[in-house]
Amino acid sequence: MKMLETIDLIVGHEKKAIVEGINLEILPGQLIALLGPNGAGKSTILKSFSALLVPLNGAIHIQGEDLSHIKRKNLSKILAVVLTDRLNAGLLRAFDVVAMGRYPHTGFLGGLSVQDKEIVSECLRIVNAEILAQRYFNELSDGEKQKILLARALAQEPEMIILDEPTTYLDIRHKLEIMSILKRFSREKGITVIFSLHEIDLALKSCDKAILVKDGKIVDYGLPEKVGNNKAVLDLYDINSAGYNAFMGTIEISNNREPSVFVVGGAGKATGIYRTLTRNNIGFCTGILHENDVDCHVAETIGVVTVKEKPFQNIGLKAYREALNLIKESSLMVDAGFPIAETNSLNRKLVLEALQNGQRVCTIRDEKENRQLYGDWSDKMIYCHTAVEILPLCS
Structure with a gap:
C-alpha cells in the first residue's frame, strides 16, 4: 500500500496557489527529501501533507484514505510532525516533552502508564538523549532540542514523520547525527520520513528519493543519483558562480x-x-x-x-x-x-x-x-x- 499519494494537488494560502500539479507516490519506509530554493513552497507542501493547511485543489491520500476524512486522533497515530516553529515548553523537562508524543495512545486524562514511560525512555535512547531526560527543555541547545523533538515524534509510534528543515541552526556534528537518526527511523522501524533541507549535498546522500520544487511546480522526482545531477542542482538554485558535482556531492x-x-x-x-x-x-x-x-x-x-x-x-x-x-x-x-x-x-x-x-x-x-x-x-x-x-x- 502507498503511504502517501497526491492527485493533481494544488497547495497555497488564502486561495493563492504556491505549488500546483503535485502528483506523487511515496511508499512505506522511504526517506524522501524535499529540495528547492527559499520561497519555492516546500513548507507549504509539508504543512498540507500534515493537514495543517487545506489544499486548494486535488487530493492527498494517506494509506489509501483521503486526508480530509481522517479524524485528528487517528491521524496522530499515523503521522508525526516536527516543524521549524520553536516550542515554548515552559518548565517542562525533556522527558515530559517526549511524553507528549504518547497522548494519542493514552486515556481521556492523558495519564502515562508504565508501558508509556518505558516507550518514552526507549525513544530518548534511540536518539542518544537519555542524559537529557531530566533537564529543562528550554535550557537545551538547539541540537539537543531537535533530538528531543525527534524523540517526541517517535514516541507517537507513527508510520510517517514529516520534518521541515530539521537541521536548521545546528552545527555539522548535530546535522550529521540528526540525519543518521532519520535514516535509522526509516530503515529499522519502516517509518516513512519526508523532510526538507537546505544542505542539498547532505540531503541527496541520505535520501531514497528527492522531490525538486521550483517556480510553483515539482520539476523532478526520483532517485537522488538521477534527479540530483550537476545541471539539475545548478538550475534548481540558479547557481552560476559555482559548480556542483553529483558524484561527490x-x-x-x-x-x-x-x-x-x-x-x-x-x-x-x-x-x-x-x-x-x-x-x-x-x-x-x-x-x-x-x-x-x-x-x-x-x-x-x-x-x-x-x-x-x-x-x-x-x-x-x-x-x-x-x-x-x-x-x-x-x-x-x-x-x-x-x-x-x-x-x-x-x-x-x-x-x-x-x-x-x-x-x-x-x-x-x-x-x-x-x-x-x-x-x-x-x-x-x-x-x-x-x-x-x-x-x-x-x-
Missing part, C-alpha cells in the same frame, strides 16, 4: 580567471591547492588526471581546463603534449605531491622537463623525495609546505 566555487599556474595533481593531493588558488582569485589549469580521480572531479567542478586520461590507463602522449603546451604558457608549475605509479609516470616527466626548461617549479614534497625523483634538478625547485605558501609565487 560537493559544491565548488567557480574559477574563471586566466590561468597562470599549472598544477600537477592526482589522488586528491591537489584538491586543497585548487581551492586555495580559487579563493585567492588565481587562475590555474591542471593535469594529467585520470577521469575517476578525486582531483579530476574537483577541478572539473571548479571549471578549469583539465588535461585528462581514461581511468586505469597509462597516460598517453596526446595528453602529455597537451599538458606540456599549457605548462609552457604558465608562469609557475606546482607539483602537488601526487603518488607516482606506472599509469601516471609521465607526470613525473612533466615536472622534470619543466625544470630542465628553466621554468619555476614549486613542490609540496620534501627534499629527500624530490632528490629521489628528480636528482640534481630538485635543487632548482621551490619548496612549500602548504598551499598558502604557494600564493606569493603566483604573482
